[in-house]
Amino acid sequence: MTIRVLLADDEPLIRAGVKAILATDSEIDVIAEAGDGREAVELARHHRPDIALLDIRMPRLDGLGAAAELRATLPATSVVLLTTFDEDDYVDAAMTHGVDGFLLKAADPRELLIGVRAVAGGAAYLSPRIAQKVIARSGNAAPVVTAARRRIEALTGRERDVLALVGRGLSNADIGRSLFLAEATVKFHVSAILRRLGVDNRVQAAILAYEAGLTRGDSPAS
Template sequence: MIRVLLADDEAMVRAGVRAILETDPGIEVVAEAADGRAAVELAQEHRPDVVLLDIRMPRLDGLGAAVELRRVVPEVAVVVLTTFDEDEYVARALDEGADGFLLKAADPRELLIGVRAVAGGAAYLSPKIAQRVVADLRGGRLGRHDDARRRVAGLTSREREVLALVGEGLSNQEIARRLAVVEGTVKAHVSAILQRLGVGNRVQAAILAYEAGLTR
């Protein structure tokens, strides 16, 4: 069962998102919060698998909450769920530790796919957002290829192999199957990779894999 904490300052939005999530028998909403500070407190209490955060909330906005969640409950997957798709918000969300970025206007099935993806250890971006991130990479605005290659060169050969698969968007379970190892071994490799590369989440690691030429 995937346990989800939902944070949005609009009660009707929370009700709608909860209704979508509960169409999946494998997902359970364990708590709701109307502001970012409450989301952090409830995450410490309930230890959900996934926290869905709106960006604009009182007391502490979603981006600030993402930072706090990374500090106090680093094992929790954080997904920004918002109506705002400006590049600034996307960049800040990824820089501050979000594992996913979803748009409220998207197909409801995308919400379920995204929650399941991040709960399984993968990263997930709405296709609309992913297209823009890839376009930025191809255009060179996010491309720091020499630096990425230098940083990746410090990894072991197995870590580079795992990083390439992270860059392809595979979950820990999928990577474990691909490499014929147990999932716990993959989790250990991913944790080591994030630490050695100095990145906060799988999205940033995937971008580095792309910049370093490990994945297309």
């Protein structure tokens, strides 16, 4: 099945480079390109892509603003932010806007393809560099770890297993294969996890998994 992508970046050279990388995958099709966030939202409403791949810093409307509008008006379109900036404030802001993925332009081109495919498959995806920053920040801040572990106490053992795999970027189908569960059962668990944790999406759940140590194989006390 073709993954239909809307690409938005105010630098034509960057757009061309990203498009060329995506074109190496025969199942990914860039159906529209935008030079700013406002144009991206308008084109998304017209084309209804599977994924909107947005730069953060753009004129008229930045990527965060565009992400917020798309989440509100086109919930079926997944939003992935692509940027050269990996400061904590950008990552935190992206999480609050309910994005499905966060990729860095400086990453290996293969990571772009992996990230787009993961999100298209229903998974959350964070660039490994972003995940490392989250883990490092959590490891250096005991209160963050403690708070995250308290929050996951509301989960059952099976839900923690599922959350750990969500944190590792697995799709529902991959989680099902790993835990020998039907995909529908995984979807049920993921919905319950989001509700119990009080988060809006898989990326926010993945952040909690990182902070609680689930992705590192830690065993938080229940």
